[in-house]
Amino acid sequence: MKTQYFPPEWAFEFHGHRCPFMPIGYRMGKLALECLGVEREKDHGFFVFPEVGIGHPQTCMLDGIQAATGATYGKLLMEKTFYGKLAATFYHPQKGAVRFSLRAEFIDEMGKFEFFAYRKKGIEPSEIPPAVVDEVINWVFEQPDEFIFKIEPKPDFKFSPVKGSFNKMKCSVCGEYVFERYIRIKDGNPVCIPCSEYEKR
């Protein structure tokens, strides 16, 4: 095995199925923490910008990154850039930024495994024979980091999270609480965005 970074069993449980991309994301996340010299994020101080988008495969990487780094979507620490690329930039305000991307040669080699023939037929990961799934997962574990990842320091990377506020108000139409930033005004009264009808749903 060329890596020490195997996802714990709970990361597979979180993700819902076994596939090669969650473990690749887990490994990428662990290497990024190591590279920047930071611990897994408990609270709200480490950010990840994965370059994936929608309408394409292999985004499962992001669940591995969440599991490895603690930079979760729920803590507002992860946002996609919608570039359609298998890469991510990891940023810590005191430690700087690093970008990890998957090398084209690695993607080409991995694409030859039977797992992807099933996926391209539309068969969901949980329905693919376990031996076929494990074959590609184990092959990835055996590849060296340098074959899988291109790693680029990003000294000029900048990101400032928005200033947060606890202030909230009740929508005058539905009565539900709305955080202040999202309050709109209609006929002189505070309303939530859906009640405002200012945005097409």
Added chain:
Amino acid sequence: MKTQYFPPEWAFEFHGHRCPFMPIGYRMGKLALECLGVEREKDHGFFVFPEVGIGHPQTCMLDGIQAATGATYGKLLMEKTFYGKLAATFYHPQKGAVRFSLRAEFIDEMGKFEFFAYRKKGIEPSEIPPAVVDEVINWVFEQPDEFIFKIEPKPDFKFSPVKGSFNKMKCSVCGEYVFERYIRIKDGNPVCIPCSEYEKR
């Protein structure tokens, strides 16, 4: 205890700290699955649209929802609506949709706990005394579902995921793979969005 839906220890490990909102999201997610009559999602067939945004607290709910339902950000099954509200719509193509929101009375009662005094002073959850954290978590466990959640069936809710494609191409500038939907053309050649410089970063 008024609920059977306590997050497993791995969900706290995934989230990174103990707080009341991850468990509230976990419970909301479990109740939504129950309400729609579906199992935790292994693959890509169940969608959640949380109404939270950025720049406000209590979004930790989303990590509980990911853990409970398997509708993860990495599988492209969860997207925020940016309404700044503590609510989420759960959608299964065959079973329909249901919206869960937190009742204003519940939010007001919960807001009286010392946990929030710490948070408003900017103290991170992992730095708050464990007894203060557990006090509010346990109080929530003791509240009945009806006091916490408003539940609304959404028979008219519609959502169609975009059609996915495995097609990809190398960017003619950086040489990295890009999924087809995100390829742009510059000087007659295929490029990725960052290399195109068509979008300000």
